[in-house]
Amino acid sequence: MDMKDIKQLSVNAIHNGTVIDHIPAQNLFKVISILGLDKIGSKITFGTNLESKRMGKKAIIKIADKFFEKDEINRIAMVAPLAKLNIIREYEVVDKMLVEVPDGISGIVKCMNPKCITNNEKVTPRFKVVDKKNVSLKCHYCEKITDQEHMEYL
């Protein structure tokens, strides 16, 4: 492929569907896994390590014929808090959505406390978001804080 082809591929438009932009490049695969994009039949294209003035290296995902509910999309807030969604119908952007950090999350992040019940028995981790700006989570079970630096994804 020469440069011209690559350029064309990265701006390839979709007919109907969703474009998720401004994903931190290092978290692209976490976004794919959190949204379950590795398990659906839609046509998906993604680009990563693209230049971004705002965030250095960013990634972008285009998913044909797929539209997200607000709750569903807020699940990626932990890994892509600045992500922006463009909703495409008939090649036109008909709506834009921003990710909002939810009040609580369940089943996405691991509790960082090794002595927590969620790390010792089959219990789905649940958290209250106690700091939305720096994303810090208080475990519903052991009541310990998991901060962004120590976040591991299920």
Place this chain on the structure above:
Amino acid sequence: MKNKSLVSIDDLSKEEIFRVLDLAEGFEKNPNQRILVGKVVATLFYEPSTRTRLSFESAVNRLGGRVIGFSEASSTSVSKGESLKDTIMTVANYSDLIVMRHPIEGSARYASEVSKVPIINAGDGANQHPTQTLLDLYSIRKTQGKLDNLKIVMVGDLKYGRTVHSLLMAMSQFNASFTFISPKELQMPLEYKMYLDSIGLKYNETSELADNIKDADIIYMTRVQRERFSDPLEYEKVKNVYVLRNEMLKETKPNMKVLHPLPRVNEIHTDVDDNPQAYYFPQALNGVFTRMAIMAIILGLK
């Protein structure tokens, strides 16, 4: 509180705390009320405990109820690898109320979600021990005549001690002021100091014991445990620094009482025991009345 589990002290409103304390007062005046006749309370202790388990069992017995349970997990199906969920689901069939101590943090909250009968958390690792906090509050109110505007001095292991953390959270509702006395390695965690800052309560932090107890209404002692130190030399340096001796109490306020969740090792010298300001053994007795009140309320009998 009726039919609800008691997992964390933060689950209780100020009114609910007062209801427990008032009812405990009634049980202290008249401890032999046979209101638990026909009820079975299960005590599941996955970790050793003397005071907590025996005071619960004493409370149930005095109220005419029956106790089933175990005091160590090794003699049960747990040692065969049974999950906490399965044990709780099973025992909930045999009892009206489950009292549980477990080393894993959050285990009590989880048990309360899978159990059809209420759970009382009797300690989940380093996390919560709400009945201890309630009996501490009962002891403070009883000896000081009030909970508001008191000066609380906390001494010893303030980093890992769950009882001091829960007591701090509870007393912060009553405009307390605090002094934290501990070795550098075992200071009160930042999150609690930030919490006090955020609600505008005053605290001092120091590593000196003798000079900082004169204006205390309550001195709350805790054990400095050897296993908390990564450097054994550090433990040797501080182990005798945080020992309360009778001579240190000379200039303290006459209403001041010394509390300790027990077991004590050497952090309160035995020469304090005969001082009327020593309150740790009556404190342990108050645990029976407080636990009677908690069980009576949860079972809807009071």
